[in-house]
Amino acid sequence: MRKIITGAALVLTTVLLAGCGSDDAPAAADKPATSAQPKAKPGGGSGEVKREVTLEVLGTGTSSVYYNLDTNKMEQVQLPWKKTATITLTTDAEKKVGHLVSVVPGSVPGPDGMLRAASCVITVDGKKVADNQDGKSNKPCEYKVK
Template identity: 75%
Template sequence: MRKIVSGTALVLTATLLTGCGGDNGPATADKSANASVKPKPDSGSGEVKHEVTLEVLGTGTSQVYYNLDTNKMEKVKLPWKKTSTITLTTDAEKRIGTTVSVVPGSVPGSDGTLHAAACVITLDGKKVADNQGGKSDKMCQYKVK
């Protein structure tokens, strides 16, 4: 049992870290969403700030792997929400962006089988990514610019 849990954690962590380097986007990412979300400039410093919220929906408990202000794995009670302010300070960060993501763990479905929990990412109050209520097997991720 310990090998299965360790192996699953390793695979999910590798998926999360691999996903952070690419620009594949989530299953339902709105490719134009970056253009329509207005950044909050910090007066005088040239910094751009965005409020990012990660959510995993459902009931019970589940493992959640996320990359927001840090890469972390937690066992949480659902529904779960984490909000942080992302500050882009360099020209490269503003141009290329930084990826935020959440990999929801499994939850039992109405038929008793396990499936991915639903996940959502909001940027400055606007939904920018989800996994179709858990119907997609992809994690939720978004590139904040």
């Protein structure tokens, strides 16, 4: 009895697998090769979005600056300092969630001689989108570019 059930299951499995394969064969033969099909853009056909992003750290003298723009980097710079890059958003997720850009300014002497955070500003397509209130905020300048 076990041999009959095992044999029947094997025959049924073979028939089902052969039937599934035969349905796909004509459809695959009707389609052109994938190399002949145009490549879809990762953005789901809605195209890529480009934004010009500028990071600035204001003040005088030298300071360290950590930034996340087109790369993550820390530099010792002469103030005032400016870095501009074009951010390209290609996927729907990037367009919806955004691409985080940030700048963490180093310390500079304040009017009273005490060290304080340098002033930072982020602009996107010429519009100011973030700042640290002329160094009064202890948070870095950051913005999600969408």
